[in-house]
Amino acid sequence: MYPKIKRRPTRKVWVGNVSVGGDSPIRVQSMTNTSTTDLSATLSQIQKLVEAGCEIVRVAIPDEKAVNALKDVVKESPIPVIADLHFATSLGEKAVKAGCAGIRINPGTFKNKANLERLLKVCKDYNCCVRIGINAGSLEPEILKKYKTPSYRAMVESALRWVEYVVEKIDYYNLKVSLKSSNWWETVKAYLAFSKKSDFPLHVGVTEAGGLIPGTIKNTMAISYLLLKGIGDTLRVSLTGDPTEEVYVAYEILRNLGLRALHPEIIACPTCGRCEIDLSSLYQKVETWAKKVKADIKLAVMGCVVNGPGEAKMADVGIAGGKGVGVIFREGKIVKKVPEKTLLDEFFKEVEAFLQAHPERVINPRQ
Ligand code: SF4
Incomplete structure (x- = not known):
């Protein structure tokens, strides 16, 4: 890796x-x-x-x-x-x-x-x-x-x-x-x-x-x-x-380089003509949020079914976009499919749930 x-x-x-x-x-x-x-x-x-x-x-x-x-x-x-x-x-x-x-x-x-x-x-x-x-x-x-x-x-x-x-x-x-x-x-x-x-x-x-x-x-x-x-x-x-x-x-x-982690890693696609959700603004919001979070976790924010499910499954929590909807994956499994307007809130809820289940992934930066 x-x-x-x-x-x-x-x-x-x-x-x-x-x-x-x-x-x-x-x-x-x-x-x-x-x-x-x-x-x-x-x-x-x-x-x-x-x-x-x-x-x-x-x-x-x-x-x-x-x-x-x-x-x-x-x-x-x-x-x-x-x-x-x-x-x-x-x-x-x-x-x-x-x-x-x-x-x-x-x-x-x-x-x-x-x-x-x-x-x-x-x-x-x-x-x-x-x-x-x-x-x-x-x-x-x-x-x-x-x-x-x-x-x-x-x-x-x-x-x-x-x-x-x-x-x-x-x-x-x-x-x-x-x-x-x-x-x-x-x-x-x-x-x-x-x-x-x-x-x-x-x-x-x-x-x-x-x-x-x-x-x-x-x-x-x-x-x-x-x-x-x-x-x-x-x-x-x-x-x-x-x-x-x-x-x-x-x-x-x-x-x-695998030397030190502090904030979540975000896997995100560049978007293309197949994308049917506003992935750029979704990504920006996830990135802004992730900068305030200290945890060694991997998130995926993906635009469509081409690479979305694969990347979202490999992440701790991921989104794969569809037509005005998003499928949320947690630890490799689909947990819900939600409309675009509630996608971000539901995604953050799943990330919080993941961190509660895995407190060892939260980082104390002064170690
Ligand atoms: S995941 Fe889908 S929307 Fe994103 S770049 Fe690949 S094909 Fe395009």
Whole structure:
């Protein structure tokens, strides 16, 4: 049913109370696009992300105002908060002291090494997880000079240098690493090469991937390739738009690789001229509902008798459409035939009944 994947052994690190790497599930994370100074907008977005299944959230800390507001975000957030920092190490120290569970630093944007060293020591004092986030667009000048272009080799050398620096100079190990480029294949090559040389957990994803459709494709190419090779301990699907979509896409990738499920899987036909019910709107309603449900179940929403009964029988609960009617299947058997106008309500009743009969299929996302 699914490919056999042997996950690469990595160290286990902690982002607050969420483990990453080792035998932990592959963690799904995202990033808010609000300002931390707008506490209610930030917390409301975090809540939506949590409902979608996000386990770790990152917030941008561009200035003093943002870092001053961080304490309240951290206090109220139900999941660990990571501060995203560039350029100013002083903001990093304040973020760590405000209680954030992790920081993401892009070493290429920090010019003053002494300040960076001080920040890393503060992280160690507070056991704040550090992600060394290498980005092809902002490599250190000496690396760029050596490699001429921001190639995957340049990213790997930069990441290895920084890991060695934190481990040897700071004696700190609560670390994870990312090596991102906007080119998915360059990103893959960077992770493949780095993973041969280090066992620190890897945060995988493609940076600046674009909107929902192109971004999903680019991320899926890179993330799936890496996960199939056993590489990846936490992932962020970077998309331009509503960050909750990042979380749904992340779980779709994980489920299709047989690595992790959170929301119901929906089998649905594309519809064609044979379809005699409004399957598109039915599907949309089932998908919207399924995004709020945390259960490892398979549903089928099919248009007609060609493939409908076959798929509906193989699902836990399924619909096969007819002329203005739908036949509902549960666990392989027909349970009722209902008119189109009551089809959705009856379908949801059967799904609820299935979940009551199979409570083991309901998922607690914080396992
Ligand atoms: S199941 Fe029926 S309606 Fe759906 S695509 Fe196949 S033939 Fe068309």
